[in-house]
Amino acid sequence: SKRGVLFILLLGFILQSVVLAATPFFEYYSPTMEQYLFLGFACLLLFCIKLLYVDDSFSIDPQDHALLVNRAAGFFFHFGQFFLLVSTTVLGAGLDDLTHNYLAATAALSDNSKNLVCGGFSSAVLIIAFIKSMHIRRVPNDPGKRNWFVAAYTVQVIFLFAVIFTTAQMCLAKDGPLRYLMMSEIEMLAVLSGFAFLLVVMSWLDEAVELSIYGDSEDAREFRVHPFGIWFCFTPEE
DSSP states (O other), X not given: OHHHHHHHHHHHHHHHHHHHHHHHHHTTSOOOHHHHHHHHHHHHHHHHHHHHXXXXXXXXXXXXXXXXXXXXXXXXXXXXXXXXXXXXHHHHHHHHHHHHHHHHTOTTSOSHHHHHHHHHHHHHHHHHHHHHHTSOOBOOSSHHHHHHHHXXXXXXXXXXXXXXXXXXXXXHOSSSGGGGGGSSHHHHHHHHHHHHHHHHHHHHHHHHHHHHHOSSHHHHHTTBOXXXXXXXXXXXXX
């Protein structure tokens, strides 16, 4: 719960920095609809990242948590949480600079702010996926339901890595078709916000599978297979 509060505060400070960067420009002229859209996309991006963040306070029993069962798993769990904060901080720094560049209409400046935003977003999504992979997965015994379970998570993983690869290429590529998505600040922010929203929708497949396959929490507990998701090398220690 403390990690979740820290992450929410960080997102709040990022949003505050965006507003503080925009305020001086709005003191001298009325914002246009396009500028409202820019701020809306920034808010949507941060909101979707918050929805993607894994809050394990209620989904995992204390005796099954990585921090209490296996030392190596606990280390990697802390490792993921730390680099999630680093990635989100980079994203926030890029958003702050991007807001200033966009409102000041300084098109001659470098693409450093765009690279920071794309790189921070890609890294944050990757780390969130890593943390999520350490959580419990409940595999049904029925072959038909098991195939549905595997298909749902396969689609989710493919889409997740497609978004990570695309946004990383937007950050690293010097030229090519993906650079056209970064021609303007608002266009790039709209693309990232759309990716983040689609990731949130895809993450709902978890809940859809749970609700469709298992009747209640007691049924779900019967299918708990491993306390660390796909990381079978982390066995519980004495």
